[in-house]
Amino acid sequence: MRVPSRSPGQQPGPAVAPAAPARRLPTAGSRPPEPDPAAYRAAVTELLVEVGALADAPSTRARQVLLDQRLREPAIAAVLDATPQGFVGARETLLLEVARYQPNARSSAADLTALVRIYLLSRIDVMWWRDVPTFATDAQVNGSTDLVDLEWLRRRDLLRFRYLEQPTGVLHRGWRAVRRRVLPDATPRTAGLMFRRARREVVALLNDLGREFALAAPRGTPPLWVTSLVRSAEHQYRLRRLGYAAMVPSGHCLGWAADLEMAWFARFGARETLARLLLDRQAAGEINVVDEGQAWHICLAPAARRRLRRAYEAEMGI
Missing domain, CATH: 3.30.1380 (Muramoyl-pentapeptide Carboxypeptidase; domain 2)
Known part of the structure; x- marks a missing residue:
């Protein structure tokens, strides 16, 4: 199953050159920009729309591909990279949370979209306070x-x-x-x-x-x-x-x-x-x-x- 694109597709009329280059996913060796919480929240909001479109069970693989790609966008990657887990750890944790998700009455995550929202937006907290020791016990x-x-x-x-x-x-x-x-x-x-x-x-x-x-x-x-x-x-x-x-x-x-x-x-x-x-x-x-x-x-x-x-x-x- 293909991941849905945000592009409106082929439009009638003559071709028009894009006003700005398309966003690129950061490569493995690139360094994310400085974290910007406002830009991060905006990027997460866009991501949640697409996650919601893939909420049905048969879309499991498509969700994984979508998340893996979109988490690499600079605005998101910058925040995840600045958390104690780093980008890779935060990404793997989210993918595991999504794979294990089971709705229940106790959870504040009423659906998968809510789970992704809660996880990603709460990463700002741990980015801010990454040098503070955890209360372990x-x-x-x-x-x-x-x-x-x-x-x-x-x-x-x-x-x-x-x-x-x-x-x-x-x-x-x-x-x-x-x-x-x-x-x-x-x-x-x-x-x-x-x-x-x-x-x-x-x-x-x-x-x-x-x-x-x-x-x-x-x-x-x-x-x-x-x-x-x-x-x-x-x-x-x-x-x-x-x-x-x-x-x-x-x-x-x-x-x-x-x-x-x-x-x-x-x-x-x-x-x-x-x-x-x-x-x-x-x-x-x-x-x-x-x-x-x-x-x-x-x-x-x-x-x-x-x-x-x-x-x-x-x-x-x-």
């Missing part, structure tokens, strides 16, 4: 001095967002299940945070977003809701075994990513408001945004780190 997350305890901050009214912790015992899980049956829409449908810890800069970012969202959202809208923060690589692999689209490597395992509830806010007419705020931040170069359906994944950009660290210290009176 749960113990490293719980013991890190780079992370602060959200519960300590919440009790002192220093957070402008909400979250739930994962239930830790039978009684807690039972109470959560009963509450969800009695008040099914009182909170987002999320498992909650495995670790109630975060980097100081991420807390400042979420507080900033929380204040902005509170001002922009319709009256009566609940505060910003965070569904996931830092994770250990150990926990990331647990999520993968359970069927979640938990990519590796991940910005969550570096401590710089968070997931924000989106779907629940549609009940209050505030989903589009929050989406606009996040995309504006992305356009300003402060965060990376990945649409994962019910929740959107965000990652702090290195360029915003210093400003947000100062904001955290000012807010906490340090």
Whole structure:
């Protein structure tokens, strides 16, 4: 099966010379240009249209050919090459993820197109923070001095967002299940945070977003809701075994990513408001945004780190 071309094909009328040379795929020995997140996102968006056209099962080989070719385009290759895995590792990981993909209710990747989108756009996170060590184990997350305890901050009214912790015992899980049956829409449908810890800069970012969202959202809208923060690589692999689209490597395992509830806010007419705020931040170069359906994944950009660290210290009176 041939991969569909983006060309409109032969057109009537006299032949016209192209205004610009066609894009070339980089050769094995060529060096990708400097990474440009905006150009990368645009190229990924084009790629996703073509992946969607090959979503049926008989197109497996055509999808592999398409991905292998399009990932070599300079705008995409530059970002993948700058990740810890390098271009080859990132490409092989994506091809393996696509080959193994099985839709399930737990995964944020509702289809193959979503899987490719989530994987490729989240590579910006690991490109940005490629020199930061991964939190390999749960113990490293719980013991890190780079992370602060959200519960300590919440009790002192220093957070402008909400979250739930994962239930830790039978009684807690039972109470959560009963509450969800009695008040099914009182909170987002999320498992909650495995670790109630975060980097100081991420807390400042979420507080900033929380204040902005509170001002922009319709009256009566609940505060910003965070569904996931830092994770250990150990926990990331647990999520993968359970069927979640938990990519590796991940910005969550570096401590710089968070997931924000989106779907629940549609009940209050505030989903589009929050989406606009996040995309504006992305356009300003402060965060990376990945649409994962019910929740959107965000990652702090290195360029915003210093400003947000100062904001955290000012807010906490340090």
